[in-house]
Amino acid sequence: MPNFQPVQTVRAYQRIVEQIEDALADGSLVPGQRLPSERELVSQFAVSRSTVREALRVLESNGVVRSRPGDPNGPEILPFSQAPLRKQMTRLARVDELTLSELIAFRMIMDGAAIQLASRLRTDEQLVEVEQTLVAMRAAIDVDFAAFSEADVAFHEAVARVSRNSLLQTCNEVVRGVVLSLISDKIAHATNSRALMLESLRHHTEVVEAIRAGNGHAAARLTRQNLYDYYATYVPAPERDPLRALIDD
Amino acid sequence: MPNFQPVQTVRAYQRIVEQIEDALADGSLVPGQRLPSERELVSQFAVSRSTVREALRVLESNGVVRSRPGDPNGPEILPFSQAPLRKQMTRLARVDELTLSELIAFRMIMDGAAIQLASRLRTDEQLVEVEQTLVAMRAAIDVDFAAFSEADVAFHEAVARVSRNSLLQTCNEVVRGVVLSLISDKIAHATNSRALMLESLRHHTEVVEAIRAGNGHAAARLTRQNLYDYYATYVPAPERDPLRALIDD
């Protein structure tokens, strides 16, 4: 008896999307390359132009290609971007499918791991790079909070690079962006921000010390603690349990 | 001097997408509701049907709506789902030239964190649930490796559920799927798989012990160690450093 599979109607534009995504996955299509023009695709896929266009719209909304009117080279294959990933995550966060607590827990995990890896894998030059972002943070305190925030991001990005794990790096970046967009308005109203910045700088300095010492576990623990201290006030009290579970070992 | 903004052409179908997404964000459109039929939308938005359809294709590919031919109620607003997030993440994992080592490191981080959270947050009923998946694993050993593998997945999914962090859960699931797809062929050829399964079962049992004891740190460490033991042979030796950095504290 043959093992029949449930059939599902696959629409024409979907098969076009699949073909293009497959070509991208197996490397026969690489970012920077151009797709043939819509009218050319019409004859290659043997479908109407509406169908081709629906496929292109889907690819475009997924950040795979970009069409520009009048461009004689045709639609462009874009390099991978985390923008669509962030869009989806933001969407989920907006509808409470993801709570702030979940996002922050995730940040604590990601950032902690990145720093743990960094403290083991860093070269001396990379340590210097990280220390320089600390210097930039200190300088930014005297400018304004936005500058400090930017320098803070630079610190975390430098550490993430050192961790040599691009997946970790991307996830980190995305979730950091989402968290910031969720609470940026609240942070802007924070009083006594200078004290906050000094405190944050002190925390970061401790982390760098642990990185220098190669003490990955301590560095990770400090990082998670810092994130908790920094964000806990924005999280409803009953949702703080999971966050604490990540810091007390 | 007015602060001019760069203008960017907003295409008609994009404004339709925006309007529908906004309606969804502010609650005037909720999952389960139906959109008017395409021809009805044509007159409401005062555009052609192609334009409406391109907007619907975009929304559909983002998991916002679903169209079914012949449905007199029109396109359905879907409940929010993490499926599109997973799709984007899988794309990231496929495209972003991720090495097996990076993926496994990521799994070690994710799974470790999930188990750490689970051991602190679990209820007694949930502990029983997890223990039952262990029983299933033991039983599956006598069937075949595929059954064992399935039971193993069930174990990790149960733990991820207990961690009460759906983002962690999704990432976990995605990266597990990607890793498995990369090495499934090699595993299938593994000799003496019964011994492997018994070893794996012993490891899982230790983890459950740590969960029962509420020792999150130990549980996480065990988990990472187990994953390392299980996967290290598939990772080229020079790439194992980052993995080891995650286990020896």
Next chain:
DNA sequence: GACCCGTAACTGGTCAGACCAGTGGACTAG
């Protein structure tokens, strides 16, 4: 009255052909 079934009015999926406002390369005049 309850039930079954065919029909007709829809639905979405696809197609063909058309127009428009742009782009960019080729071609020409200086």
Next chain:
DNA sequence: CTAGTCCACTGGTCTGACCAGTTACGGGTC
């Protein structure tokens, strides 16, 4: 060799049509 014009071609949008499938309705049967 340069500056300017022109035109072929691009994507964005529209119109109108056909098809296959779904569903609700109404008429017929029991």
